[in-house]
Amino acid sequence: MNKQTKLKINQLTKSFPGLDQPVLNNINLSVKAGEKIAITGVSGSGKSTLLHLMAGLEKPDSGQIKLLDKDLMTLEPNELCILRNNSLGFIYQFHHLMPDFTALENMMMPFIIRGKLTDTHSSQLSLVVKKLALENRINHYPHELSGGERQRVSIARAIITSPDIILADEPTGNLDNKNANKVFDIFLELADELKTSIILVTHDISLAKKMSKIYNLVQSKITVS
Ligand SMILES: Nc1ncnc2c1ncn2[C@@H]1O[C@H](COP(=O)(O)OP(=O)(O)O)[C@@H](O)[C@H]1O
Numbered sequence: 326m327n328k329q330t331k332l333k334i335n336q337l338t339k340s341f342p343g344l345d346q347p348v349l350n351n352i353n354l355s356v357k358a359g360e361k362i363a364i365t366g367v368s369g370s371g372k373s374t375l376l377h378l379m380a381g382l383e384k385p386d387s388g389q390i391k392l393l394d395k396d397l398m399t400l401e402p403n404e405l406c407i408l409r410n411n412s413l414g415f416i417y418q419f420h421h422l423m424p425d426f427t428a429l430e431n432m433m434m435p436f437i438i439r440g441k442l443t444d445t446h447s448s449q450l451s452l453v454v455k456k457l458a459l460e461n462r463i464n465h466y467p468h469e470l471s472g473g474e475r476q477r478v479s480i481a482r483a484i485i486t487s488p489d490i491i492l493a494d495e496p497t498g499n500l501d502n503k504n505a506n507k508v509f510d511i512f513l514e515l516a517d518e519l520k521t522s523i524i525l526v527t528h529d530i531s532l533a534k535k536m537s538k539i540y541n542l543v544q545s546k547i548t549v550s
């Protein structure tokens with residue numbers, strides 16, 4: 326695998342019991358360092374399933390998923406966990422923040438899991454908090470934050486470790502359009518600064534158009550549009 330390639334998917338097929346055809350059929354895809362791709366498709370087309378497979382949270386029927394040149398299917402569960410913690414960030418439609426922890430503690434969670442915090446990490450944390458205009462909100466609990474602030478905290482949490490790739494599943498799904506766009510643009514700027522690749526799953530074409538490449542999932546197949 327080329328050193329610049331962060332993720333490579335070969336002939337991936339995935340089905341679920343009870344569905345008459347595979348959700349994903351013979352999918353091929355690769356993502357380079359710093360590349361930003363969108364995956365669009367109607368509800369139920371398999372977008373979230375594809376992200377779960379990329380993160381090693383689901384197993385395919387057949388095919389290969391290589392993250393940083395490691396074949397996810399051959400890793401032991403603890404190796405997979407370490408790889409996921411060190412190289413991926415996640416943003417979901419609903420923020421998934423932990424209610425009993427402050428915004429800052431939530432953002433610091435990836436470092437707590439990794440068990441170390443370097444000076445680089447601290448300066449990245451300041452950069453991200455500043456860019457997302459969260460300076461005055463970091464000591465608040467999730468229930469004390471607005472929907473937009475919660476989403477900004479979850480973006481901060483995903484990006485402060487400067488992961489190789491951020492997997493974002495409908496990241497602005499529960500925000501109104503104007504806010505969604507603004508927050509998303511800041512997210513893209515941060516990803517550029519930290520050289521993080523983005524795989525964005527969305528049904529929102531205007532968000533998808535901000536990415537450098539758009540893939541479309543239709544009837545279990547993926548095409549570039
Ligand atoms: N764990 C599962 N068990 C059975 N069916 C599932 C499971 N996860 C997803 N599906 C089905 O797979 C299809 C694709 O789902 P999903 O990946 O969530 O689509 P999308 O994110 O594009 O809306 C849907 O028909 C869904 O019902």
Ligand SMILES: [Mg+2]
Nearest residue numbers: 372373374494
């Ligand atoms: Mg989904």
